[in-house]
Amino acid sequence: MSAIGRSSDTSAGIDLTSAFLFDLDGTLYTSEGVIPGAVDAVGTLRSRGVPLRFVTNTTRTSRRAVADRLASFGFAVADEELFTPAIAAGTVLHERRIELISPFVARDLLDDLEGFSLCGGVSSQRCTARPGAVLVGDLGNDWTPALLNEAFRYVMDGALLLALHKGRYWMGPQGLELDAGAYVAGLEYATGVQALLCGKPQVTFFDSVVLSLGLRRPFRDGERPVMIGDDLWNDIEGAQRAGLSAWLVRTGKFRADVLESSTITPDRVVDSVADVIQ
Ligand SMILES: [Mg+2]
Structure with missing residues (x-):
């Protein structure tokens, strides 16, 4: 069953589908290149009409340069979809x-x-x-x-x-x-x-991203956006504090021992971003 299209997954205690927020480095791509299946996953979500946002803590390059980098990997991202600390x-x-x-x-x-x-x-x-x-x-x-x-x-x-x-x-x-x-x-x-x-993991950062989707806490049933990323603190803990569902990918900086020794419990752990459309 697809993760998309269900209004909720009570077994995991999560509501899905209102929107996806993607971390970039380690989630959509790494220094080795694009994560296999990532371009297809993002494209499939778009074709299903799911609102998307792209959230990065990069502070050395402008939003335009980040968008150009994403485009070079095959992700077409509009300025208003891309959030950086600046x-x-x-x-x-x-x-x-x-x-x-x-x-x-x-x-x-x-x-x-x-x-x-x-x-x-x-x-x-x-x-x-x-x-x-x-x-x-x-x-x-x-x-x-x-x-x-x-x-x-x-x-x-x-x-x-x-x-x-x-x-x-x-x-x-x-x-x-x-x-x-x-x-x-x-x-x-x-x-x-x-x-x-500014930036992740500040709750105000996630709030401003969510506000751009026309949403605000507390989320109603089926409204809760999903943050997906590879950083336990910036992506997962930060997003959960802001009321989002948070999915951890086993790519980028993911380490099983760090997850096991932490007190953070992601709403879901997936092998990679490609799994959001599985
Ligand atoms: Mg990352």
Whole structure:
């Protein structure tokens, strides 16, 4: 029996079918290429009229570049279907009516901040007024003490401290490297201000994706969207906290021992994203 088309699966305690949210890296593709059957699965769901969203925590490339990458694998994804932490940051800034931002992010991400005024940070404009927010992301080796001091001063003067994520480290070409979280934590420590976070696993991130589907918590019967991903914390635990059904794939960073030793229970565990149409 197909997973799609059932209004509920009481044996697993899940409601299906209102919409699917897909993680990208590790779920639709890996560094080795596209996951076998993934393009077909996404295409089949589309042909059945199931609304789709694509949610990634990437903070080094713009939404357009992510969409181009997906297209190169054979996934046609519209801008409004694709959610990144930078897009979520834009939503937060709009909601708070903050227009002048100081960006400390990878320069490619400046494309996603169109519509805002930028000064200081990695922008080409000097700040002549205090920015309403400091946006912190992945600057990697481009971080300097001067840039950290600049961000620090804006926050001390009252700017909102907004962080794309608070990742601790990642595996770079030379070995483990500090991720944005180390810099965010440093700014939090020095300013005494807690950063507002964007992206997975923030419930507000999932809420904004779900809202784009015309849904909001608490979901009615048959409305509960499904998040499918390979990250136990960002994809599964985060989505469940936001009231979604969460399916873990055995691809990407999946490790059976990590699942078994965790306290997280996915609503379903599937071999790969191809199984959503089995
Ligand atoms: Mg992933």
